[in-house]
Amino acid sequence: MSLPGSLCANKGRILVVEDEMIVARDIAQQLVALGYQVVGHATRGQEAIDLAGALQPELVLMDIQLAGAMDGIAAAQAIRLQFLLPVVFITAFAADEVLARAKLTEPFGYILKPFSERELRTVLEMALYKHQADSQARDAARHTQAILDGMVDGVITLNAQGLITSINQAVSTLFGYAPEELLGHNVAMLMPSPHRSLHGGYLRRHQHTGAGCAMGQGREVDGQRRDGSVFPISVSVSELMHNGQTQFIGLVHDITQRRRSEENIYRLAFYDKLTGLPNRRLLMDRLKQALITSTRTGQHGALILLDLDHFKQINETFGLDAGDELLQQVGQRLPTCVRDDDTVSRFGGDEFMVMLEALSSQPQEAAIQAEAIAQKILLALAQPYRLRGHTHGTTPSIGVVMFRQAQVSLDDLLKMTDVAMYQAKAAGRNTVRFFDPALQALALARTALEENLRRGLALQEFVLHYQIQVDHQGLPTGAEALLRWQHPVRGMVPPAQFIPLAEETGFILPLGQWVLESACRQLVAWSHQRATGSWTLAVNVSALQFAQPDFVAHVTSALQATSANPTLLKLELTESMLVGDVQDVITKMNALKAQGVSFALDDFGTGYSSLSYLKRLPLDQLKIDQSFVRDLLINPNDAVIAQTIVALGHNLGLQVIAEGVETVGQHDYLASIGCDAFQGYYFGRPVPAAELACLLKQIRP
Numbered sequence: 041m042s043l044p045g046s047l048c049a050n051k052g053r054i055l056v057v058e059d060e061m062i063v064a065r066d067i068a069q070q071l072v073a074l075g076y077q078v079v080g081h082a083t084r085g086q087e088a089i090d091l092a093g094a095l096q097p098e099l100v101l102m103d104i105q106l107a108g109a110m111d112g113i114a115a116a117q118a119i120r121l122q123f124l125l126p127v128v129f130i131t132a133f134a135a136d137e138v139l140a141r142a143k144l145t146e147p148f149g150y151i152l153k154p155f156s157e158r159e160l161r162t163v164l165e166m167a168l169y170k171h172q173a174d175s176q177a178r179d180a181a182r183h184t185q186a187i188l189d190g191m192v193d194g195v196i197t198l199n200a201q202g203l204i205t206s207i208n209q210a211v212s213t214l215f216g217y218a219p220e221e222l223l224g225h226n227v228a229m230l231m232p233s234p235h236r237s238l239h240g241g242y243l244r245r246h247q248h249t250g251a252g253c254a255m256g257q258g259r260e261v262d263g264q265r266r267d268g269s270v271f272p273i274s275v276s277v278s279e280l281m282h283n284g285q286t287q288f289i290g291l292v293h294d295i296t297q298r299r300r301s302e303e304n305i306y307r308l309a310f311y312d313k314l315t316g317l318p319n320r321r322l323l324m325d326r327l328k329q330a331l332i333t334s335t336r337t338g339q340h341g342a343l344i345l346l347d348l349d350h351f352k353q354i355n356e357t358f359g360l361d362a363g364d365e366l367l368q369q370v371g372q373r374l375p376t377c378v379r380d381d382d383t384v385s386r387f388g389g390d391e392f393m394v395m396l397e398a399l400s401s402q403p404q405e406a407a408i409q410a411e412a413i414a415q416k417i418l419l420a421l422a423q424p425y426r427l428r429g430h431t432h433g434t435t436p437s438i439g440v441v442m443f444r445q446a447q448v449s450l451d452d453l454l455k456m457t458d459v460a461m462y463q464a465k466a467a468g469r470n471t472v473r474f475f476d477p478a479l480q481a482l483a484l485a486r487t488a489l490e491e492n493l494r495r496g497l498a499l500q501e502f503v504l505h506y507q508i509q510v511d512h513q514g515l516p517t518g519a520e521a522l523l524r525w526q527h528p529v530r531g532m533v534p535p536a537q538f539i540p541l542a543e544e545t546g547f548i549l550p551l552g553q554w555v556l557e558s559a560c561r562q563l564v565a566w567s568h569q570r571a572t573g574s575w576t577l578a579v580n581v582s583a584l585q586f587a588q589p590d591f592v593a594h595v596t597s598a599l600q601a602t603s604a605n606p607t608l609l610k611l612e613l614t615e616s617m618l619v620g621d622v623q624d625v626i627t628k629m630n631a632l633k634a635q636g637v638s639f640a641l642d643d644f645g646t647g648y649s650s651l652s653y654l655k656r657l658p659l660d661q662l663k664i665d666q667s668f669v670r671d672l673l674i675n676p677n678d679a680v681i682a683q684t685i686v687a688l689g690h691n692l693g694l695q696v697i698a699e700g701v702e703t704v705g706q707h708d709y710l711a712s713i714g715c716d717a718f719q720g721y722y723f724g725r726p727v728p729a730a731e732l733a734c735l736l737k738q739i740r741p
């Protein structure tokens with residue numbers, strides 16, 4: 041049977057479910073009259089469900105009493121569930137029991153027969169409006185869920201009891217649960233012990249006091265997956281009221297990757313890559329702590345520095361890989377010699393530092409304990425190593441420093457271990473030495489001097505003094521530049537007190553360059569005066585300075601920077617420089633000679649000079665060492681040596697100058713054997729340039 045269609049179908053498409061034909065027709069007519077379109081008519085429950093699915097009306101007008109097994113309430117329930125369509129009951133029944141059942145289907149309206157047209161219209165309009173609003177809300181919720189599901193972070197909502205009310209896809213992925221395994225369950229299931237059992241308490245405390253540990257800002261905690269594995273997460277929780285109920289929204293961020301990167305950075309910063317042992321930085325950190333602890337407990341600690349003997353040879357003979365393997369094996373053996381609380385670190389290269397803590401508070405007893413561990417290390421490391429299929433042996437030299445309380449700075453403690461370790465090396469290696477304070481005092485003094493030297497150069501505390509040189513007639517021909525250090529506290533410091541250290545530390549390089557440039561500037565100053573215009577200036581050059589590959593360039597730059605005349609510059613070399621690569625020496629000398637620079641061989645006779653290469657060196661002058669000049673008149677050997685040097689120099693075509701000439705007798709003898717030039721207190725002491733002018737007037741011809 042067909043019901044009236046619609047004349048004007050713009051108010052809504054309605055499915056009518058009514059088993060009495062006359063009533064159905066009457067309702068349909070009314071609907072059409074009200075502007076609705078009747079899209080279908082069913083008389084039974086199942087038919088209503090099928091038509092609802094097929095026709096997708098906007099509303100179902102449902103009689104409760106239907107022919108057949110399924111009544112309207114059951115059909116309405118199915119239609120709501122399957123198609124989310126709004127149902128309005130239209131019935132003659134108003135019994136409480138019927139109403140209660142109908143209510144469960146969440147109907148959009150309930151119309152009691154008989155009803156007026158006005159009543160029908162009002163209920164339908166309200167129902168359609170509510171349905172539309174619900175649909176929009178559902179669409180909005182779906183949209184929100186899609187956004188939430190697209191998020192990398194997990195979003196969980198909880199009710200006041202901590203039960204999960206919603207999650208997004210990321211929560212399932214992060215924790216490995218299907219949504220239905222989480223929804224309605226307590227959020228504590230996502231936490232490892234002890235928080236799993238404590239979480240209820242946290243919530244209650246929050247309800248009573250308002251305090252919440254994860255409220256607001258992200259808090260880093262552990263989460264537990266379905267498979268039991270624990271992983272780090274950052275959780276921030278906010279609280280809001282929803283429908284009058286407290287609700288919590290938790291944002292969960294998996295920080296596994298970040299933690300890994302942090303751990304990686306930490307490992308790189310504090311652990312040695314090759315051995316996996318703590319590095320110097322971490323040891324220093326622990327040492328700082330250990331000093332604080334020992335101050336509190338009164339117990340001693342010890343630093344044991346060990347350096348592998350002849351490690352370089354393993355590297356050079358068997359390759360760097362074998363060297364690395366040896367270091368790794370040493371790194372594995374060392375921790376077996378100490379307690380877990382002690383620190384074994386690799387300091388770099390073949391140096392390892394072991395820090396022992398909580399030793400006896402009695403100094404002697406503590407030293408015995410440290411000695412025992414050091415001996416244990418010595419023994420453990422002396423066992424053979426298998427490197428690349430071969431057996432190798434190595435031994436360490438071990439330096440031990442005891443510490444208690446933060447009395448000494450960290451740097452000083454480390455220096456003390458160095459001193460002790462070098463003492464062990466000096467004692468023949470493969471041995472243990474405790475730090476000796478006397479040696480330490482020396483080392484500290486050296487360090488202070490080294491720092492002072494650098495500061496002195498920066499503060500222009502160095503000056504050059506000039507000692508006159510005269511020819512056979514006693515006429516000044518030039519001078520030697522001699523370095524002095526005008527120390528603000530120590531006064532004038534002679535070079536013998538700082539040149540050796542400057543050479544050892546390499547500080548002689550910047551210092552020597554400063555001497556060269558200052559000497560060149562002095563040459564230029566002299567060139568402007570008639571009396572000194574042709575003077576030469578002898579400058580001492582240290583072996584390290586001369587050995588620099590760019591030594592020639594350094595001299596050239598000093599000459600160019602000052603515009604000094606190269607032919608007036610005389611570089612004094614010593615015999616010790618000639619022991620190494622003689623060809624290199626000759627090449628550099630020739631390069632400078634080509635510019636006009638001349639060379640004197642200083643302290644001649646005190647070192648080892650091979651006559652064969654002496655012949656090859658482009659020298660200009662030999663300088664008889666003052667040790668031969670001093671006793672010339674009383675020691676016939678010195679007189680013969682002086683005579684021999686003069687003869688040798690002349691035979692080689694070189695000029696000979698004597699230094700340390702203090703008396704007329706020395707001068708006269710030297711002059712009698714043909715010495716060409718003289719320098720010494722007899723003619724004048726080393727003085728500042730300004731004083732040299734006065735001295736010139738007093739010079740004895």
Ligand SMILES: Nc1nc2c(ncn2[C@@H]2O[C@H](COP(=O)(O)O[C@H]3[C@@H](O)[C@H](n4cnc5c(=O)[nH]c(N)nc54)O[C@@H]3COP(=O)(O)O)[C@@H](O)[C@H]2O)c(=O)[nH]1
Nearest residue numbers: 522523534535536555580581582699700701702720721726
């Ligand atoms: N690499 C550099 N070494 C330098 C430089 N300046 C100096 N030195 C070297 O230091 C050593 C000590 O020098 P100094 O204390 O200046 O002593 C020199 C003279 O003062 C001293 N002298 C000179 N005449 C006499 C004398 O009649 N009697 C006496 N007892 N001493 C005298 O001899 C030293 C001369 O040194 P040298 O001619 O170089 O051998 C010394 O080894 C210097 O080389 C520098 O700038 N760089």
